[in-house]
Amino acid sequence: MSAEAFLQIRHLVKEFEGHPAVDNVSIDIAKGEVFALLGSSGCGKTTLLRMLAGFETPTSGSVVLDGRNLAGLPPYERPMNMMFQSYALFPHLTVADNIAFGLRRDGMPAAEIGVRVEAMLKLVQLGGYAKRKPHQLSGGQQQRVALARSLAKKPQLLLLDEPLGALDRKLREETQIELANIVHDVGVTCVMVTHDQEEAMTMASRIAVMSAGRFLQVGAPAEIYETPSSRFVADFIGNVNLMEGSVVEDEAGHVVVDCGDCKHWIGHGITGTLGMKVTVALRPEKIRIGREPPADGSGAAPPAPFNRVRGKVKDLAYFGSFTVYHLLLAGGRVLKVSQSNSERGGGTALTWNDEAWASWAPLSPVVLTQ
Amino acid sequence: MKRPAGLAWLRGRSAVIGVPYAWLLVFFLLPFLVVAKISVSEMETTTISDIVTWKDGAIAFNVKFGNYLLLLSDDLYFKTYVSSLKYAAVTTLLCLVIGYPFAYFMARTRRTVQPALLMLVMLPFWTSFLLRVYAWKALLTEHGLIADAIEAVGFDRLLAAAGLIPGPGQLMNTPFSLVLGMTYTYLPFMILPLYSNLAKMDLRLLEAASDLGATAWTAFWTVTVPLSRAGIIAGTMLVFIPCVGEYVIPELLGGPQTQMIGRTLWDEFFSNNDWPMACSVAVAMILLVIVPIAVFSRYQAEATERAT
Amino acid sequence: MNAAAWNRAFARAWLVLGYAFLYVPIVALVVYSFNDSPVANLWRGFTLKWYVALASDQELLAGLALSLQVALSTACAAIVLGTLAAFAMTRYRRFFGSTLFAGMIAAPLVMPEVIIGLSLLLMLVSLQRATEAAFGFGFPERGMLTIWLGHLLLGMAYATVVVRARLQTLNPQLEEAAMDLGARPWQVFWLVTLPMIGQALLSAFLLTFTLSLDDVVLSAFLSGPGATTMPLVIFSRARLGLNPSVNAVATIIIAIVAVGVVVASFIMARGERRRAEDIAAANRALTESTP
Numbered sequence: 001m002s003a004e005a006f007l008q009i010r011h012l013v014k015e016f017e018g019h020p021a022v023d024n025v026s027i028d029i030a031k032g033e034v035f036a037l038l039g040s041s042g043c044g045k046t047t048l049l050r051m052l053a054g055f056e057t058p059t060s061g062s063v064v065l066d067g068r069n070l071a072g073l074p075p076y077e078r079p080m081n082m083m084f085q086s087y088a089l090f091p092h093l094t095v096a097d098n099i100a101f102g103l104r105r106d107g108m109p110a111a112e113i114g115v116r117v118e119a120m121l122k123l124v125q126l127g128g129y130a131k132r133k134p135h136q137l138s139g140g141q142q143q144r145v146a147l148a149r150s151l152a153k154k155p156q157l158l159l160l161d162e163p164l165g166a167l168d169r170k171l172r173e174e175t176q177i178e179l180a181n182i183v184h185d186v187g188v189t190c191v192m193v194t195h196d197q198e199e200a201m202t203m204a205s206r207i208a209v210m211s212a213g214r215f216l217q218v219g220a221p222a223e224i225y226e227t228p229s230s231r232f233v234a235d236f237i238g239n240v241n242l243m244e245g246s247v248v249e250d251e252a253g254h255v256v257v258d259c260g261d262c263k264h265w266i267g268h269g270i271t272g273t274l275g276m277k278v279t280v281a282l283r284p285e286k287i288r289i290g291r292e293p294p295a296d297g298s299g300a301a302p303p304a305p306f307n308r309v310r311g312k313v314k315d316l317a318y319f320g321s322f323t324v325y326h327l328l329l330a331g332g333r334v335l336k337v338s339q340s341n342s343e344r345g346g347g348t349a350l351t352w353n354d355e356a357w358a359s360w361a362p363l364s365p366v367v368l369t370q
Numbered sequence: 371m372k373r374p375a376g377l378a379w380l381r382g383r384s385a386v387i388g389v390p391y392a393w394l395l396v397f398f399l400l401p402f403l404v405v406a407k408i409s410v411s412e413m414e415t416t417t418i419s420d421i422v423t424w425k426d427g428a429i430a431f432n433v434k435f436g437n438y439l440l441l442l443s444d445d446l447y448f449k450t451y452v453s454s455l456k457y458a459a460v461t462t463l464l465c466l467v468i469g470y471p472f473a474y475f476m477a478r479t480r481r482t483v484q485p486a487l488l489m490l491v492m493l494p495f496w497t498s499f500l501l502r503v504y505a506w507k508a509l510l511t512e513h514g515l516i517a518d519a520i521e522a523v524g525f526d527r528l529l530a531a532a533g534l535i536p537g538p539g540q541l542m543n544t545p546f547s548l549v550l551g552m553t554y555t556y557l558p559f560m561i562l563p564l565y566s567n568l569a570k571m572d573l574r575l576l577e578a579a580s581d582l583g584a585t586a587w588t589a590f591w592t593v594t595v596p597l598s599r600a601g602i603i604a605g606t607m608l609v610f611i612p613c614v615g616e617y618v619i620p621e622l623l624g625g626p627q628t629q630m631i632g633r634t635l636w637d638e639f640f641s642n643n644d645w646p647m648a649c650s651v652a653v654a655m656i657l658l659v660i661v662p663i664a665v666f667s668r669y670q671a672e673a674t675e676r677a678t
Numbered sequence: 679m680n681a682a683a684w685n686r687a688f689a690r691a692w693l694v695l696g697y698a699f700l701y702v703p704i705v706a707l708v709v710y711s712f713n714d715s716p717v718a719n720l721w722r723g724f725t726l727k728w729y730v731a732l733a734s735d736q737e738l739l740a741g742l743a744l745s746l747q748v749a750l751s752t753a754c755a756a757i758v759l760g761t762l763a764a765f766a767m768t769r770y771r772r773f774f775g776s777t778l779f780a781g782m783i784a785a786p787l788v789m790p791e792v793i794i795g796l797s798l799l800l801m802l803v804s805l806q807r808a809t810e811a812a813f814g815f816g817f818p819e820r821g822m823l824t825i826w827l828g829h830l831l832l833g834m835a836y837a838t839v840v841v842r843a844r845l846q847t848l849n850p851q852l853e854e855a856a857m858d859l860g861a862r863p864w865q866v867f868w869l870v871t872l873p874m875i876g877q878a879l880l881s882a883f884l885l886t887f888t889l890s891l892d893d894v895v896l897s898a899f900l901s902g903p904g905a906t907t908m909p910l911v912i913f914s915r916a917r918l919g920l921n922p923s924v925n926a927v928a929t930i931i932i933a934i935v936a937v938g939v940v941v942a943s944f945i946m947a948r949g950e951r952r953r954a955e956d957i958a959a960a961n962r963a964l965t966e967s968t969p
Contacts, residue, residue, distance in 0.1 A: 055854055075857040088855035092873045101869075102859030136956045153859070382863055387773055390763040390834070394782040397831055401797030404804055472696045475689040487693075489943050494700050496935045498892045500909050501928040504916045505703030508710060511920065515706060557700065586685075607788055615790020618894050622916055632792045639796060639899075649800070652793050659789065667784040671777075 006031040006189055007157060012061035014047050014213075021047040023213035024061075029206075034183060034190045036204035038197065040236075044213035045193045046161065052191060053082050053159055066156055076105070080157035085165055087146040089134040095121075095145050096130035102153045120148040123182060140171050147179070151186060158183070160192035164199050176202045197237055201225070209233050230370045234281040241282045241336055250274050256306070257367065261331040265306035267362035272369065279368040284338035286364035289325055289350065294359040308359040311335065313350050325350065327358055402656065409649035410434055437650035447634070447651070451658065454631040457545075458613035461552040465560040465609050466602070468553070473564035473601075474594075477571070484569065491565075495558045503622050506551050510541045510623075517541050536627070543625025551623040552613055560605040567601030568594070600673065607666040611659050631655055704932055711925035728926040735923060741908035748822060748907065749890035752829040756886040757879050759830070760837025767838070768845045786835035795899030798828050802900070820902030828896040833886035840885060844878035888935075 005028030014022040022044045029035050037045035050056045052063060054075035063070045070078060081102070089098050096117050103113045121127045124144035134142055143166070150158060163179060164172045180203045183190050194200050200207050201221040208218045209232075217229045228234035231242060245259030250272060257264045257280050264280050272278065288294070294308055314334060315326035320341075327335040337358055350356055410433045441447045476487050494502065509516040517539075520526050526538045534546040541547055571594065579589040595602075617632035624630065631651065638648040714725035732738065763783055766773070773779075786794060802824055810816035818824055848871070856866045872879075897907045908927075915921045 053854075053858060055857075075854070076860045076862055080858075082855070082858045084851045084855055086849060086851050088849060088851040090852060090856075090870060101856070101861075105860035105865065133956070135953065136959070149859070383770060386762050387766040387770060387779075390759050390766060390783075391775070391779055393759060393834075394779070397798060397801075397827060398782050398786065398794075401794075401801035404801045405797045408800060468696065468699075471689075471692050475693050478689070479693075485943065485947070489939055490697060491700070493936060493939050494704060496888055496939060497704065497932050498909070498928070500892060500894055500912060500916070501707060501924065501931065502703045504912070504924060505707045505928070507916065508920055509703065509706055516702070554699065554703070611788040612790055615792050617790075617792050618913070632790060635792050635796065645800070648796060652796050655790065655793055663785050663788060664781070666788055667781045670784045671780050 005029060006033075006066060007191070008062075008064040009052075010062045010064070012048065012051065012063065013059045014044075014051060014056060015059045020059075020213050022051065022058075025213070025215055026061075027208065027215065027218065029189065029191065031189050032187055033206060034180070034192065034204045036200040036207045037191065037193045037210055038195070038200040038207050039210035040195055043210045045210050047213075048210075049082075049159055049161060049191065049193045052157070053080065054078050079155055080159060081150040081153055081155040082159040082161065083146050083150040083163055085162040087134075087142050087166070089142055089145055089149070091134050093133075094130065095126070095132050095134070095137070098134070098145060099149045099152050101149065106153065116152060120152050123151070123186070124148045139167055140175060143167065143175065147182065151182075151188065155188065158188045158190045160190060162194055162196075163192060164196065165194070172199075179203065209236060211236075227366055228281060228368065231279055231281075231368055234366070234368060239284050239336060239338070241284065241287075243280045243282070243333075245278060245280055247272055247274055247276045247278060254362070255367065257365075261329045261333055262309050262335075263306050264365045265302040265362055266365050266367060270367050272367075276369070281366045281368055282360060282364060284324065284336040285322075285340075287335070287337045287358050287360045289327070289337045289339055289356050289358050291350070291354070291356060293357045302362055307362065307364075308357060309335065310355065310357055313352055313354045313356055316350070316352065325356070327356060405649045405652050408646055409437055409653050411646055434646075437647050438654075440647075441650055441654055446629075450629045450631050450634050451654065453629060454614050455658070457549060457552065457628070457630060458610050458616075460549055461556060461613050462560075462606055462610040464549065464553045465557050466606065469557055469560035469605065470564055470602075473561045473568055476561075476565050477568035488565065491558055491561055499555055500618065503551055503555060503619055506547070506554065507542065507622055510547050510550075512539070512542075543623065543628075545624075545628050548620055548624040548628045551619045552616060555619060556609040556613060559608040563604035563608065564598065564601040567598050567604075571597055600669065603665070603669050604673075607662055607669070611662050611666065614659055615655055707925050707928040708932060710922070711929040713922065713925075715922075728922045729930075731923055732926050732930075737906075738908065738911050738923070738927065741906050741911040744822065744905060745891050745908040748826050748829060749887045751826055752833050752890040753883045753887040755826075755830050756833035756837040757841075757882050759834040760882055760886075761841050761875075761879070763834065763838040764841035764845055768842055783835060783838050786832050787839070791832075791893075791895035792899075794831065795828060795896045798831065798896075799824070799899045802827070820900065821905040824900040824902065825897050825905060825907065828900045829886075829890040829893060832893070832896065833889055836885050836889060837882040840882040841875060841878050844875045848874060 007029040009025060009027050009029075012022055012025045013020060025048060027035075037048060039045050047056060051058050052070075054070070054073060054077075058071075065079065090101065093101065099117045099120050100113050103116060108116070117130065118127070121130060124147055126141060126144055126148070129137070129141065129145075134145070137145065143163070147163075164175055167175060176199060183203070192200075192203065201224075204221065206218060206220055207224050209216045209224060211232060217224055217233045219227075224233065225237055228237065234240045235242065243259040243262055243264075245257045245262075245264070247255055247270075248258045249256035250270070252269045254268065255266050255270050255272075257266065257278060259280055262280075264282075266280075270278075293304075293310075309327075309329055311327035311329040313325055314328040317324045322338055322340040325337045325339065327337055329335060335358055412434055476484065476491075479487060506516075508514055511517060520529075520541060521539060526535060526541060529535045529541075529546050530538045534549075535541055535544040575593055575597070576589050579593050580586070584592065615632045615635075616630060617636055620628055620630040620633050621636075624633075635648055635651045635655070638644050638651055711728055712724050712726070713721055714727070715722035763779075767776075767780065767783070799820075802818055802820070806816040806818060806820075818827075852870055852874070853866050856870045857863070861869060892909060893907075894909045894913050897910055898913075901907065901910065912924055912927065915924060
């Protein structure tokens with residue numbers, strides 16, 4: 001945490017009737033970063049965002065933006081702008097007037113306002129829609145007007161509240177990338193709140209997974225996904241197989257964890273002791289599945305009985321581009337395996353009640369101690 | 371929504387709450403205290419000095435409850451209170467019986483027609499109620515349109531037999547004309563809250579009930595009516611409470627048989643110039659309606675909670 | 679006929695009878711206003727003489743003038759007080775004494791007017807006597823001002839209900855967005871909230887105006903010498919018996935109200951239709967091009 005970070009949040013707490021919605025949160029956010037607060041509803045992410053915007057007063061703690069302490073500043077005096085989940089476009093004003101609203105409050109001369117509004121409309125590709133009213137726009141268009149309005153004043157910090165929440169699935173995919181590009185092109189520092197992992201992972205440079213008012217893990221999307229720091233995070237992001245076991249071998253270059261039906265040979269060391277109880281997290285897409293057992297001695301693959309297991313296909317779900325198999329193991333555990341359908345009409349496609357082998361590489365599992 | 375407690379913001383909030391609050395305290399609450407005070411005094415002065423005096427180093431109360439004793443002991447006053455409650459209750463019941471189906475059928479017509487139907491109900495409400503009550507006077511007096519119609523079918527003999535009119539042909543200034551006038555005037559007050567409630571009902575609930583085996587009649591009683599409870603309460607309060615203290619309608623359409631407490635208060639004040647008595651009557655009336663008013667206020671508050 | 683048809687017929691009959699009940703007096707008033715007979719009940723012929731007589735009816739016209747003044751000032755003040763109260767109740771939900779406040783706002787809607795009239799009058803009289811004793815002149819004199827105060831009390835309660843209903847449907851994020859963009863609280867109200875509750879304010883204005891114009895009991899208690907409102911004139915005439923000039927006044931009022939309500943509904947319906955067309959046009963544009 002550098003002392004010159006752009007946005008510094010220190011020990012921020014917000015209590016409602018004795019219960020902490022935000023519980024001692026501290027984080028540094030660099031200029032130009034896109035930072036996502038990810039969590040399910042009630043975890044405190046929206047409260048945190050609203051405290052940044054000035055709609056809630058912190059119970060304790062501080063927020064410093066670009067060296068300036070924001071304590072006591074009302075929302076209309078803060079150098080940040082928010083894009084609301086419901087867009088909150090003023091229905092009685094045209095698109096142009098909506099975007100110009102903040103500029104007019106600042107006393108900007110009319111000619112300049114006109115230029116800025118034009119530029120904003122062009123940025124979100126809505127040039128020519130200036131005279132429309134919000135109810136004449138589609139959901140996607142309204143969202144872009146909301147974005148243009150929140151960027152019009154060139155704020156130091158952009159706050160996004162579930163930006164893609166109101167859009168349907170197809171639109172959401174298209175808009176995700178567009179939105180990320182706009183934010184990146186403008187170069188504004190951005191804090192966003194979302195419960196959608198995809199949204200967080202595609203748009204953010206760093207994600208904070210939140211639960212019960214605390215940050216559980218903060219890191220880049222890949223970091224969070226591939227090296228979760230706890231069971232909760234591993235389970236929250238994406239799909240995962242969690243297996244309890246104990247460390248039976250602990251060397252500098254590898255460890256072996258015995259989970260009963262699965263024995264993991266993991267190709268890196270961990271800080272721990274022999275016999276320690278740990279959880280192994282293994283993502284479904286990292287597991288190979290097939291009728292034949294994996295070939296032994298093929299490069300880095302460890303020999304049997306490690307990193308392989310046999311089972312029966314109890315269930316499968318066909319998603320078109322990939323299939324998810326539920327493999328029932330001898331001890332009763334069900335292993336989730338995801339395999340992309342990279343070939344059309346693969347002759348060896350597995351089906352219900354087939355016997356199959358699952359195997360994985362030594363660096364695929366992650367060892368979790370909490 | 372919380373905002374930082376800057377001084378300007380606090381001042382704004384205090385003004386928004388303070389101005390109407392102060393206004394109501396001075397012009398709504400304070401008058402009731404004045405009335406209470408006068409009701410226990412001898413004269414119509416409103417200074418406290420005639421009730422509370424300092425005598426021999428101790429506080430002496432000079433409160434005259436004579437008016438209240440009179441209210442309780444005198445048969446006439448007691449009967450008038452009871453009859454007011456009776457007429458108000460009958461009117462409310464009639465409004466409910468006529469108004470509920472009316473509102474229900476309104477809410478079940480095509481969506482496009484409903485605004486027009488609503489407008490047709492509102493229109494009488496916007497035209498002067500005094501004039502419409504006066505119109506019933508004309509219609510029920512001898513040779514009036516409705517009077518003729520009633521006599522033609524012999525309905526008046528039925529009314530006379532039931533004691534609602536003194537004799538066949540004498541329809542004006544009777545309990546019948548009074549209740550008719552009150553029901554007529556207050557019917558929109560029952561229809562509007564009921565309609566607003568029923569129109570918002572989710573019709574799919576009835577579909578679900580039917581799917582689970584309920585007949586239309588059963589579904590009505592087990593689904594629609596309970597859900598419209600809020601509308602029924604609102605309508606009932608909006609009709610019953612004002613009816614208890616009605617003055618204009620009993621004065622124009624009622625008669626010697628139909629003494630209502632509103633008229634009593636008026637007469638005590640304007641005809642007898644007996645302010646303390648009028649105030650006692652008023653205080654007793656307030657006590658009568660204070661519970662329904664509290665219920666009404668609670669209902670309004672709950673409706674607000676639900677809406678936000 | 680099967681059950682469904684019976685039901686429909688029954689529903690239709692009930693509605694028709696109900697509307698007939700509501701409109702019989704109104705129709706009667708209009709018809710009798712053209713009746714050439716001193717006894718308003720027997721039809722003798724068509725005439726306009728009652729309308730002509732209205733033009734020289736000084737008492738009634740003076741009452742009308744006073745009533746209009748009172749109604750206008752009541753409506754203006756009522757929407758101000760009503761909006762303040764509505765805001766207090768929706769935006770600042772729990773404040774010290776909010777239950778009492780809610781009770782005082784709801785009570786005038788149902789409380790019998792004789793009680794309100796009597797109590798308000800007595801308080802004003804005591805105030806008048808106190809100022810007389812203290813300053814030598816009594817304030818307020820019974821008259822237009824006191825009538826206005828009484829009507830305002832009632833009107834404010836109705837205005838609050840109307841404005842509050844609208845405020846509750848407003849998205850609070852709109853006001854937050856305005857603040858976020860730099861608008862101070864007063865600007866938020868003026869630029870965002872007020873335009874959006876405009877229609878409710880108009881409704882409240884008209885409602886309060888009508889109520890004031892029509893009020894009998896409060897006006898009777900609170901009026902003074904020379905301050906007789908039109909309803910009071912009509913009421914005193916009505917008490918004495920049937921009076922044809924009343925029919926003429928009634929018909930004129932009915933005509934004004936009917937025209938007003940019809941025009942208002944027409945304008946609202948047209949606004950709705952235009953909105954729906956705009957949205958349909960936008961949807962068409964959406965399917966034709968990419969968003």
